[in-house]
Amino acid sequence: MSDAPTYEPNVIEPGLAARWVEDKSFELQGEPDAETYYALTMFPYPSGDLHMGHVEIFSIHDALVRQKRMLGRRVLNPIGWDAFGLPAENAAKKRGINPATWTYANIEQQAASIKRLGFAFDWSRRLHTCDPEYYRWTQWVFLQLFANDQAYRKEAMVNWCPGCETVLANEQVVGGRCERSDDLVIRRPLTQWFFRTTSYAQELLDSLDTIDWPERVKTMQRNWIGRSEGAELTFRTADGVDDVPVFTTRPDTIFGATYFVFAPEHPVVARRMGNDPAYAAFIDEVNKRSEIERQATLGTGQTAKRGLRLNFDMVNPFTGEEIPAYAADYVLMEYGTGAIMAVPFGDQRDFEFARAHDLEIRAIIAPSDPSDPAAVAATDPATMTEAYTQYGVVTGSGDYDGLTTADAKNAVMDDLEAKGWGRRTINFRLRDWLISRQRSWGPPVPIIHCEACGHQGVPAADLPVLLPEDLNWQGSGSPLFNHPTWKHVPCPSCGGPGIRETDTLDTFVDSSWYFLRFLSPNDDHAPWPSSLADALLPVDQYTGGVEHAILHLLYARFVVKALRDAGHLSASEPFHALLNQGQVILNGSAMSKTRGNLVQPFEVIDVYGADTLRATILFASAPEDDIDWADVSPSGMSKWLNKLWRQALADGVHGGPDSGSPEGVDKLRRAVHTRIAAITEDFERHKYNTAIAKLMEISNAAREAVAAGVGGAAVREAIDSLLLMLAPICPFITEHLWTELGHDGSVHQQRWPQADPTLLVKSSTTIVAQVNGKIRARINVAVGLDAAAVEAIARADAAVAASLADVTVTNVFAVQDRLINFVVSRNADRREDGQS
């Protein structure tokens, strides 16, 4: 019986955690350089204490980072807080405290939890986006984009969240609701600041091919950018006064354009119909009803098609016909040109509108099979029940008749370019990024409005534009706007009276460049060291949640490109490789405060310790998959760590020469070294779940070997290897046992173990003998035998021989060292053949 101490994680862990921070164990020694591995995890938002999702992503990231260090890389692994944003303001309003107080208190709590969990961050580079030292440079970034015409102000229909009392970017509206407060978002015209993301639409799409990101994230970005190829062509009003361009992806259907539709607020319509009471009523109705309908059929895209016949017609340039013009709410002002040629034959929305308003539907594609009544009915305007959206052979289209859809498309575009009616063009779904917010816990937009000089950027020397200390957070509306004196300043250009912009920047602006600031977080002369940024970017490995697939990840890509073109960077992408972890859920649904189904990390840590929590999460599944907390077993993981503890202290402490049978020693060493090779590969693929399984196998193999009388160096080697490879996952227990086993120094300063190649080569192996793919025997043979030798051995096997007795072998497939398959046919068949 051993009287070794029992495993008490909550006794050993806090001391080690504190020591690692005090010793600056995980700070990058010296300055980063081109060889430095830049590992980054999405910095947390300080909404309260750490939740399970944070623990998951940090556990994955930490395993990755610690192993890279053991492989000998210098790793830059910074941490900070994304600390501006609405929740702080909402909390301030609710509790009557300053957002800063709330934010910094939460940051301190999260920092303490991160340290307690032993995550190996470089604390010397810590930053908070709400510090003036940081947001000064966020304002600087804005000004660089402003100077380069990538930031501008315009009036537009924007998304307004009534709950948050601010506008939102397109990306922050989810299913018609505010991403944060879940309020229904209202459309209203406002003058706002934008970043010109659309000017990078094509590059944002193309350069996705250069980065190593999960395919699903790339797909989401591609869909969001939404490129479509087509043509822009101009329709003239029948009175010859206005030219109205439309965008279409189907120029081949131009002869089917039997009417024309404007977005309700289209300027040509507004000008011509402005005084018409029916138009005013229609606009009013559209605005009102869209609100109500949104609630009922939110995001189904199946709204009834409403329209207003306008008091003028349009001319189809190809047919010369006059066609009726409508305003309808199914045409959006924001996409394309805000007007369409309507082809009810080939477009489902136009089809529905035409049927509802009794408009002509003209056949322009011939039935795919004229002898098939169903195919004929599907292309006959009298009988068709939905638009015909497939490709085919063009009909009813003058000179283009008989061409295929693809050929007609090209021919029509050639002709409209030749005749000056339009041109080939590309449209994107992506809109410019609305960056101003009517909130006050964010960096003020560094602009001063002057009647004489227009919008003037605040001079760099005057940055940061500080938030005043005495804002009233309790009222409604924007505290910054309502502040009595703050906004009144002289114009930096003429010195006359000026007014500060009282909007602040979206928090996603803060987080779109923080990876640059980590390179020199304390430098107050420059936002980042430019040569180092050129050498280190893009970030080698980024880890974080898939919820940012579009928002943050798209914005950061845009900002890097814009800064590059403003001459401040050479990189074109912020993050080279991306690893998205899944969600931690409970009983199938997301954990959340409102649901009241939160499992707090410290509920687990207080019982089992941080190592157990970290390993439980990593063992539950591959990083990308969701983890349902109802399915995981911290007690099971704790049991294994306890077992490992006893095993190391009982069996691992004995060094010295090998004892026991040479076969037993050899078997153990081979087991260990094949696992070293496999676990190394698993870490490479970020498959920490299978890596842990193989660590358990080492532990099992060592226990079996000891039970079989093996001891000494081989067992010691097994335990040492296990501790080294478990160290990135369970840093505490491995550090403690490493010392207990008499090693000098920290386990985390050791080199990753290397497999001995001679121990990976087997002398014999088990091959599978199949007959027609069915396993008949498993036979032990020497490694490297050729097919003929294996066949002879297999035929000699009793079970195989029995299966081959009554049949003819027609073919034999052998895979060296793995398998042999006899393909046979029954003798009965052969006799029949022979008799005929």
Next chain:
RNA sequence: GCCCGAGUGGCGGAAUGGCAGACGCGGAGGACUCAAAAUCCUUUGUUCGAAAGGACGUGUGGGUUCGAGUCCCACCUCGGGCACCA
């Protein structure tokens, strides 16, 4: 509706086209114990069989292949994204 992704034991999950179910949880039986907990040992896909052994088995139906969980086609279910984008 469109675009992705995924369907494997009671559960989480393993499997470069070549032994399906690694590893763990849970279960069953046993040892230790006055007893329990902890620990250790055995066992655990389904089914036929006393056993030896056999048959079946990766959502469904086809296909390719000597050989398919893995590749192809169609469908079903679940999850995610987009949603009047012309």
